[in-house]
Amino acid sequence: MRLKDKICIVTGAAQGIGLATAQKFCAEGAVVVLCDVKPEAVDAAVGQCLEAGGRAEGHVVNVTNRAQVDAMVAAVKARHGRIDVLVNNAGITRDARLQKMTLEQFDAVIDVNLRGVFHCSQAVADTMVAQGSGVILNASSVVGIYGNFGQTNYAATKFGVIGFTKTWSRELGPKGVRVNAVAPGFIQTPILDTIPDKVIDQLKAEVPMGRLGKPEEIANAYAFLASDEASYVNGAVLEVAGGLTV
Numbered sequence: 558m559r560l561k562d563k564i565c566i567v568t569g570a571a572q573g574i575g576l577a578t579a580q581k582f583c584a585e586g587a588v589v590v591l592c593d594v595k596p597e598a599v600d601a602a603v604g605q606c607l608e609a610g611g612r613a614e615g616h617v618v619n620v621t622n623r624a625q626v627d628a629m630v631a632a633v634k635a636r637h638g639r640i641d642v643l644v645n646n647a648g649i650t651r652d653a654r655l656q657k658m659t660l661e662q663f664d665a666v667i668d669v670n671l672r673g674v675f676h677c678s679q680a681v682a683d684t685m686v687a688q689g690s691g692v693i694l695n696a697s698s699v700v701g702i703y704g705n706f707g708q709t710n711y712a713a714t715k716f717g718v719i720g721f722t723k724t725w726s727r728e729l730g731p732k733g734v735r736v737n738a739v740a741p742g743f744i745q746t747p748i749l750d751t752i753p754d755k756v757i758d759q760l761k762a763e764v765p766m767g768r769l770g771k772p773e774e775i776a777n778a779y780a781f782l783a784s785d786e787a788s789y790v791n792g793a794v795l796e797v798a799g800g801l802t803v
């Protein structure tokens with residue numbers, strides 16, 4: 558019960574790593590606010606958390622829409638009186654090589670993966686600073702460490718999220734708010750659905766552990782970083798990648 562009674566917001570929580578994180582946080586005793594753009598999937602995800610005995614509620618939020626983000630944060634604050642943890646997990650890919658990438662593909666990824674993280678973090682920062690405590694966790698990627706073929710837009714956002722993390726850890730650390738990032742390797746979630754099986758096999762072969770990661774393995778990292786066990790961890794980028802970057 559490392560997150561007992563903590564009020565935790567998880568974006569992109571309807572599936573994949575976000576859902577696994579919401580479930581893990583519930584199991585650790587948190588009150589979890591699941592946010593996603595997909596209304597029915599949010600309801601289903603909240604249902605799964607409740608069925609397992611967790612305390613969870615859903616909000617349909619597009620993180621690119623500042624008014625929706627502000628309204629969600631205001632609702633959480635009004636209902637619970639505080640915000641302890643924000644996991645900026647929502648993220649998308651729109652892959653293409655540099656010479657083929659459209660401006661729409663470029664802008665869509667920047668909007669969700671970078672602007673969305675900015676929106677949500679800025680929206681909770683005053684509350685956390687006023688409390689003198691809080692944790693912001695950002696979803697980076699190994700692609701934000703060494704780049705990736707066909708992912709100009711995505712890699713830029715995942716490098717950018719590390720820049721956010723280090724900057725906010727300096728700005729907010731003195732106020733009692735810790736900011737860290739997780740850099741997953743290749744994790745078995747729907748985000749990999751567009752990658753051909755042949756390429757997935759090549760990716761697995763590059764991982765010293767010889768397999769993809771599971772969403773629960775990233776959720777475990779978020780739970781550690783969100784908890785008081787990580788009380789002196791600030792501005793860090795935790796790779797959870799089976800040794801992929803070694």
Ligand code: NAD
Nearest residue numbers: 569571573574594619620647648696698741743744746748
């Ligand atoms: P996923 O596609 O399975 O889930 C992402 C969720 O985000 C979806 O439920 C989607 O509806 C939601 N979402 C998308 N746009 C949104 C928006 N504008 N507002 C709110 N919600 C939105 O992805 P995943 O694999 O679980 O990845 C989660 C995070 O982890 C992402 O930031 C991703 O970049 C990062 N990551 C994933 C991997 C991987 O291999 N799966 C590796 C490294 C990093």
